[in-house]
Amino acid sequence: xxxxxxxxxxxxxxxxxxxxxxxxxxxxxxxxxxxxxxxxxxxxxxxxxxxxxxxxxxxxxxxxxxxxxxxxxxxxxxxxxxxxxxxxxxxxxxxxxxxxxxxxxxxxxxxxxxxxxxxxxxxxxxxxxxxxxxxxxxxxxxxxxxxxxxxxxxxxxxxxxxxxxxxxxxxxxxxxxxxxxxxxx
Ligand code: HEC
Numbered sequence: 001x002x003x004x005x006x007x008x009x010x011x012x013x014x015x016x017x018x019x020x021x022x023x024x025x026x027x028x029x030x031x032x033x034x035x036x037x038x039x040x041x042x043x044x045x046x047x048x049x050x051x052x053x054x055x056x057x058x059x060x061x062x063x064x065x066x067x068x069x070x071x072x073x074x075x076x077x078x079x080x081x082x083x084x085x086x087x088x089x090x091x092x093x094x095x096x097x098x099x100x101x102x103x104x105x106x107x108x109x110x111x112x113x114x115x116x117x118x119x120x121x122x123x124x125x126x127x128x129x130x131x132x133x134x135x136x137x138x139x140x141x142x143x144x145x146x147x148x149x150x151x152x153x154x155x156x157x158x159x160x161x162x163x164x165x166x167x168x169x170x171x172x173x174x175x176x177x178x179x180x181x182x183x184x185x
Pocket of ligand 1: 097098101102103104105106114115116122123124125126132133135136140143144145146148160161164179180
């Protein structure tokens with residue numbers, strides 16, 4: 001702690017006088033160190049190669065165009081089916097997305113709620129892997145089904161299509177009545 005002195009600064013304003021008490025050294029130390037730190041930090045973190053606002057903009061735009069491209073995916077049913085039935089590598093990632101983004105309307109077990117059930121053999125928009133992936137990608141706006149192609153990557157939608165298709169045939173309690181047309185296996 002710096003020594004407190006009772007020296008006056010020697011100027012007066014409206015009859016008020018001020019003591020000349022310097023700021024504590026530790027306080028001044030932090031003050032100058034903060035300034036020195038900022039002089040290094042700001043150029044390095046915000047202005048250096050790859051970190052400028054222009055770079056951030058370019059990265060955001062690249063991500064956006066990737067997501068927009070996802071809205072126009074030309075799903076190939078054979079490829080998607082081979083992917084879904086070939087292994088269950090999609091399961092864990094799809095479950096996380098399904099539980100977080102779809103279960104609110106389609107129920108965690110696929111029994112249907114606001115949206116149709118996935119456990120029966122009827123589909124409103126077709127029951128092939130490609131049909132399912134297409135609805136997930138493009139949504140059904142007027143019915144409240146979101147176009148997930150705007151928010152999810154192609155791989156995530158692909159995994160979700162596998163997950164939804166795999167729910168077919170599951171026996172669940174109180175499923176919503178089948179909607180749409182029955183599609184043969
Ligand atoms: C806000 C509610 C809501 C959410 C969230 C939602 N859906 Fe839907 N979904 C619907 C509705 C409503 C329909 C029925 C559309 C229609 O009647 O044409 C539907 C239809 C579908 C269909 C077509 C079913 C058929 O019978 O053809 C699929 C597949 C689907 N959703 C998958 C998903 C997936 C996967 C997610 C999560 C990524 C999801 N939905 C999230 C409301 C929702």
